[in-house]
Amino acid sequence: MRNAERSRRVHRILAAIALGLGSLAVVAGSPRRETNARIDVEQLARIVESEDDHVTALELAEWIKEGRPNLRIVDVRDSASYESYHLPRAERIALRELSTARFGKSETIVLYSDGGAHAAQGWVFLRALGFERVYFLRGGVLEWLDEVMNPVVSEAIADSAKADRAAEISRYFGGVPRSSASVPADATPVRRRGC
Amino acid sequence: MTTAALPSGIERATDRIGSTARPYSNPYLAGIGLGLVLLAAFVVMGRGLGASGAFASAAAAASVTAAPDVARESEFFARYLSPRGKPQLDWLLVELIGVTLGGFVSALLAGRLRRAVERGPRITDAARLRLAFGGGTIMGLGALLARGCTSGQALTGGALLSVGSWLFIGAAFAAAYATAPLLRRAWT
Amino acid sequence: MPLFEYGFFGAGSALLVALAVGFAFGWFLERSGMGSANKLAGQFYLRDLTVFKVMFSAIVTAMLGVFWLGWSGALDISRIYVPETFIAPQLVGGVIFGVGFAIAGLCPGTSCVSAATGRIDGLAVILGMFAGILLTGLAFSRLAVFYESTSRGVFTLPELLGVSYGLVVLGIVVLAVAGFHGAGWIESRTNRNA
Numbered sequence: 007m008r009n010a011e012r013s014r015r016v017h018r019i020l021a022a023i024a025l026g027l028g029s030l031a032v033v034a035g036s037p038r039r040e041t042n043a044r045i046d047v048e049q050l051a052r053i054v055e056s057e058d059d060h061v062t063a064l065e066l067a068e069w070i071k072e073g074r075p076n077l078r079i080v081d082v083r084d085s086a087s088y089e090s091y092h093l094p095r096a097e098r099i100a101l102r103e104l105s106t107a108r109f110g111k112s113e114t115i116v117l118y119s120d121g122g123a124h125a126a127q128g129w130v131f132l133r134a135l136g137f138e139r140v141y142f143l144r145g146g147v148l149e150w151l152d153e154v155m156n157p158v159v160s161e162a163i164a165d166s167a168k169a170d171r172a173a174e175i176s177r178y179f180g181g182v183p184r185s186s187a188s189v190p191a192d193a194t195p196v197r198r199r200g201c
Numbered sequence: 202m203t204t205a206a207l208p209s210g211i212e213r214a215t216d217r218i219g220s221t222a223r224p225y226s227n228p229y230l231a232g233i234g235l236g237l238v239l240l241a242a243f244v245v246m247g248r249g250l251g252a253s254g255a256f257a258s259a260a261a262a263a264s265v266t267a268a269p270d271v272a273r274e275s276e277f278f279a280r281y282l283s284p285r286g287k288p289q290l291d292w293l294l295v296e297l298i299g300v301t302l303g304g305f306v307s308a309l310l311a312g313r314l315r316r317a318v319e320r321g322p323r324i325t326d327a328a329r330l331r332l333a334f335g336g337g338t339i340m341g342l343g344a345l346l347a348r349g350c351t352s353g354q355a356l357t358g359g360a361l362l363s364v365g366s367w368l369f370i371g372a373a374f375a376a377a378y379a380t381a382p383l384l385r386r387a388w389t
Numbered sequence: 390m391p392l393f394e395y396g397f398f399g400a401g402s403a404l405l406v407a408l409a410v411g412f413a414f415g416w417f418l419e420r421s422g423m424g425s426a427n428k429l430a431g432q433f434y435l436r437d438l439t440v441f442k443v444m445f446s447a448i449v450t451a452m453l454g455v456f457w458l459g460w461s462g463a464l465d466i467s468r469i470y471v472p473e474t475f476i477a478p479q480l481v482g483g484v485i486f487g488v489g490f491a492i493a494g495l496c497p498g499t500s501c502v503s504a505a506t507g508r509i510d511g512l513a514v515i516l517g518m519f520a521g522i523l524l525t526g527l528a529f530s531r532l533a534v535f536y537e538s539t540s541r542g543v544f545t546l547p548e549l550l551g552v553s554y555g556l557v558v559l560g561i562v563v564l565a566v567a568g569f570h571g572a573g574w575i576e577s578r579t580n581r582n583a
Contacts (some may be wrong), residue, residue, distance in 0.1 A: 013227060016227070016229075017228075017229060020446075021566045022454065023570070025563070025566060027456075027457065028558050028559040028561075028562030031460075031554070031555035031556075032458075032553065032559050033555070034555055036555075037456045037457070037466055037554055037555075038459060038466055038467060038554075039462065039466075106465070106467060106468065141575055215516060225420065225421055225422040225428075226420045226421055227421075228439045228446070229442055229446045231418075231420050231443055232417075232421070232442060232443040232444065232445070232446025232447045233446055234416075234417040235414060235417045235418070235443065235446075235447035235450075236446065236449065236450025238414050238417065239447060240450065240454035240455065242406075242410050243409075243451070243454075244390045244391060244393075244464055245390075246391060246410075247469050249469075249511075250498075252496070252497035253497045256497060256519055256522050257522050260519060260522045260526055264527065275527055276529055276533060277525075277526045277531075292403060292404065292407045295404045295407040295408055295411065296407040296408070297501055299408040299409065299410060299412040299414070299415060300414050300415035300418070300498055300501050301415060301421070301501045301504070301505040302407040302412050302413070302505070303412035303414060303415025303502075304416070304418060304424055304476060304502030304505040305505040305506065307415070307419035307420055308507075309415045311419075311420075313419070313506055314507050315507050316507040316508075317508055318409075318508065318510050319427045319494070321430075323573060327479075329510055330490050330509065330513045333494070333510040333511075333513035333517060334514070334520075335517060336489045336492030336494070336514065336517060337489065337495075337500070337513065337517020337519075338486060338489070338518070338521035338524075339489030340485075340486050340489030340493060340497065340517070340518055341517065341520065341521020341524075341525060342482075342485055342522075342525045343483065343484070343486030343487070343524065344482065344486055344497065344522070344571055345482070345521075345522055346478045346479070346532070347482025348470060348472065348475065348478070349487065349535065350497045350498070351444070351497070352414075352481070352496075352497070352498045352551065353472070354483075356447055356451070357472065358472040358542075359448045360448050360451035361452075361455065361469065361471045361472070361559075362482045362546040362547065362558075363454070363471055363474055363544065363545055364476075364478035364482075364541065364544045364546055364559070365473065365474030365479040365544065366472055366479070369483040369486075370511075372479070372480050372481075372482075372483025372486075373483040373484070373487035375484070376484040376486070376491070377432075377487050378487075378491075380491035381430075381434060381491050382432075384492060385434075387430075388431075388434065388494070
């Protein structure tokens with residue numbers, strides 16, 4: 007019964023390998039990649055107070071127009087919102103995927119959402135994971151639309167250079183500046199319920 | 202077709218009709234092969250297998266073709282259809298087609314292709330086919346509730362240590378062993 | 390790795406992968422006789438425990454592979470989709486599935502292998518499964534509440550037992566190897582008495 011002998015030997019070897027690998031597994035530690043996230047509240051609070059945590063829509067627009075290197079614009083909203091409108095060169099990464107997303111330490115990351123709240127939360131997450139060049143877009147898509155794409159360009163404004171600059175940026179992105187004459191003085195912008 | 206189990210665990214497939222069928226391979230080696238294939242799926246795709254999922258997407262496609270309004274009502278089928286309610290070519294469905302091809306080629310090369318109805322000696326072909334269909338229907342219900350079957354829950358979920366999958370394994374084996382005595386006439 | 394998650398290739402290639410993975414799967418199933426209802430049924434009469442041997446050596450192999458590839462950093466296991474746990478539906482579904490399995494003698498995957506090798510009962514099981522899922526899917530609204538009940542999300546044995554991943558791995562290996570040993574013993578007893 008040589009076949010039986012040989013197969014018994016093979017089985018014993020397989021069992022030994024399995025038991026060996028299993029035993030080693032106990033002492034080997036975790037098979038998961040370690041995501042060490044640490045929130046240094048004091049440090050983060052300082053950054054928030056010095057307003058170094060966010061950018062305004064106009065600032066972001068300048069960065070894009072200048073062609074700032076290693077800039078990554080991240081949309082943290084759901085795919086339907088992203089499909090319907092997203093900032094130029096924006097990529098979509100959901101909040102819960104931020105921990106596993108691959109960012110270079112030298113990249114400048116700007117998060118945005120509809121109104122800025124979710125993006126601000128994402129900012130905390132990425133800072134906790136150790137990324138330093140992280141910002142969020144202060145007023146979100148709404149501010150982008152209001153100030154970059156369709157800014158109100160007042161004709162009687164004292165600082166006409168600023169008005170010209172706003173109009174120029176707007177046209178660069180294919181937006182349409184509105185003259186203040188066409189916007190009633192007491193008009194309040196419609197804020198969608200977004201985050 | 203009968204199989205005789207030898208104490209050492211080697212199986213031999215002996216075909217009374219007389220064709221030259223090769224014996225089955227060592228179950229442990231075959232199992233290791235299956236495990237490596239599953240591992241390859243994890244590594245390449247980040248997901249495992251799941252035969253019943255393929256059936257579900259096929260059923261979704263069929264229901265859409267046959268009775269679109271009813272199909273759209275079902276929250277279950279909605280998952281397998283595109284946002285506009287069209288059937289989609291599903292990874293699992295293609296995988297199951299592969300399973301069929303692989304089984305065919307293996308049997309072809311081993312001389313095990315044979316048109317037959319496998320059953321115990323005490324029941325008829327017709328009765329066996331009725332049991333096969335009925336058993337399949339019951340498995341369909343079970344697999345839907347459990348969100349998987351032996352490949353999706355037991356193998357995939359089992360290898361990934363999912364609690365629900367191990368519960369499924371235990372429940373399925375226990376139920377099968379409990380049911381088997383009632384079916385001796387079909388198999389022995 | 391997982392390669393697909395990192396965008397190494399697209400949807401079309403993914404389907405090719407599906408075909409290849411499926412082919413290899415079907416190959417090994419047929420090679421071990423899992424396409425034969427008689428052989429599968431033998432499991433439940435304790436005369437042929439191949440089902441147990443094949444299934445659990447597959448589980449152990451994949452499980453060890455996931456652990457060690459994860460540990461080595463080659464595989465990011467947080468990117469692998471782990472089936473979610475729904476306690477009641479999976480217990481009840483498991484019981485129902487087990488009953489159907491004993492009656493049919495084949496499961497969804499093996500029924501395709503069986504049919505591919507010419508077995509008409511394999512085809513019957515496929516049709517039955519199709520009918521079963523179709524009917525249940527259409528009647529789904531009645532089951533929806535139960536279906537979604539007792540959800541625990543992604544819930545693994547290490548979390549449940551409060552022990553390390555590696556310890557669970559060892560535990561399953563030990564149980565499997567002991568089971569294999571016991572299986573050989575059971576088979577020889579059953580067949581000696583047969």
